[in-house]
Amino acid sequence: MKKIGVIGYGNIGEAMISGMLKSKFTVPEKILVSSRNEKKIKYAIDVLKINVTRDNLSVVEFSDILIIAVKPIAMKEVLEEIKEYIKEDQIIVSVVSSVETKDIEAVIGKHKIVRSMLNTPVMVNEGMSALSIGEAVSYDEESLIVEMFQSFGQAEIVDEKYMDVITAVAGTSPAYVFMMIEAMADGGVLMGLPRRKAYKMSAQAVLGAAKMVLESEQHPGDLKDMVCSPGGSTIDGVYTLETNNFRGTIMKTIKDATRKVIRIREKL
Ligand SMILES: NC(=O)c1ccc[n+]([C@@H]2O[C@H](COP(=O)([O-])OP(=O)(O)OC[C@H]3O[C@@H](n4cnc5c(N)ncnc54)[C@H](OP(=O)(O)O)[C@@H]3O)[C@@H](O)[C@H]2O)c1
Known part of the structure; x- marks a missing residue:
């Protein structure tokens, strides 16, 4: 079972983690999220029983699959902060709207990147996720990521050019x-x-x-x-x-x- 990290533990980050736990795709010990929001931290620790840190770099260090779910405006700052610490075999999953794979690569270089778009019904395991899979992602890794997204709804692989619509x-x-x-x-x-x-x-x-x-x-x-x-x-x-x-x-x-x-x- 892969270790999953989340940077940007807001509405969507929390909904994805809740969905993964509800469907038993993963277990709480395999999750680390970074958050600065006391209410979210308390819920994560007391109810979901997942690991929480205030340090983004600890999340990068911990995870095999690193989910980034910050608002578009915060994306560049987060990528700049973590770029030196990203591991070669780590899969970076961005759910950030408006930010293209090439924009991510412009900051962190070539990595295993999956860009996705999803919606709030992931909170009730009825999400619709679109995934655009980067070239460096292997077939097995792609299957794993699809399975992860299917744990909280439907997932479709799409060409990145359709992400805006x-x-x-x-x-x-x-x-x-x-x-x-x-x-x-x-x-x-x-x-x-x-x-x-x-x-x-x-x-x-x-x-x-x-x-x-x-x-x-x-x-x-x-x-x-x-x-x-x-x-x-x-x-x-x-x-x-x-x-x-x-x-x-x-x-x-x-x-x-x-x-x-x-x-x-x-x-x-
Ligand atoms: N909501 C939707 O329906 C939806 C659907 C599809 C895609 N998305 C995309 O998903 C992303 C997140 O949306 P959301 O609705 O979940 O927003 P949100 O609730 O505001 O969550 C964003 C989170 O990122 C955290 N954050 C900001 N800067 C950070 C940093 N430097 N390091 C670590 N964490 C940081 C924020 O923490 P603080 O609160 O402490 O600043 C907040 O918890 C967006 O890019 C959005 O486009 C959202």
């Missing part, structure tokens, strides 16, 4: 879906449904619909057609959405979020 489609989209669930529930409450039941019903409807897309392999449009009986209430709702540019708005949201990812990179 994947950041929008998979990374940012849970926020839009949460808004939709909230709005559906508000609509239910507006029409008299108790709020708790409204949240449960709208969330489960989204979960079930997503599962149908993934498991039936039918076109989402066909699945939509299946719900719409002629002259019925569903097609009436579809008409309301279409006349309010629902799909165009979602498409533009993904386009805008992708462009923002690119703009953030250009400013780094």
Whole structure:
């Protein structure tokens, strides 16, 4: 079992570690994270029972797989700090959005680098991760990293050129879906449904619909057609959405979020 280190133990870093432990991909003794946040340190030690340090270099020294999960703005500083200490056989996994493999290599040189994009549903082991595997990573190492990401959801290997749009489609989209669930529930409450039941019903409807897309392999449009009986209430709702540019708005949201990812990179 490989030793896993995390530098940047925030929302995503913690979610990945929780997911790995929950699925028994690894055990607490094999994990070391660096954190400066007292609340997170306490939870890590008391609840997850993992090792914690305040020193990034100890994490580099400890780990076979080094996960970096800081915000993009902090990435260069972290890479500068650790570059002399990275081991030749260490796998560096960056989950930092907007930062490309070539940007990482520009600071630390050629290493075994995996760039990934994932989303907060990793917290409930339903994450969607995209992985771009560096040239120096062997086939066995690639399998291990895929297995690690699959321990908290689905993982797909992709060409790095798709990472910006994947950041929008998979990374940012849970926020839009949460808004939709909230709005559906508000609509239910507006029409008299108790709020708790409204949240449960709208969330489960989204979960079930997503599962149908993934498991039936039918076109989402066909699945939509299946719900719409002629002259019925569903097609009436579809008409309301279409006349309010629902799909165009979602498409533009993904386009805008992708462009923002690119703009953030250009400013780094
Ligand atoms: N949240 C998402 O849905 C999501 C999805 C996909 C990808 N990502 C990417 O994942 C990364 C982390 O996002 P997040 O939401 O988890 O952010 P976050 O909660 O702010 O976590 C970042 C962590 O990095 C730590 N940090 C900052 N500078 C550091 C340094 N020099 N050394 C060690 N630790 C340092 C911060 O600690 P302090 O709090 O002490 O500063 C914080 O705990 C980002 O690059 C983001 O683009 C996030």
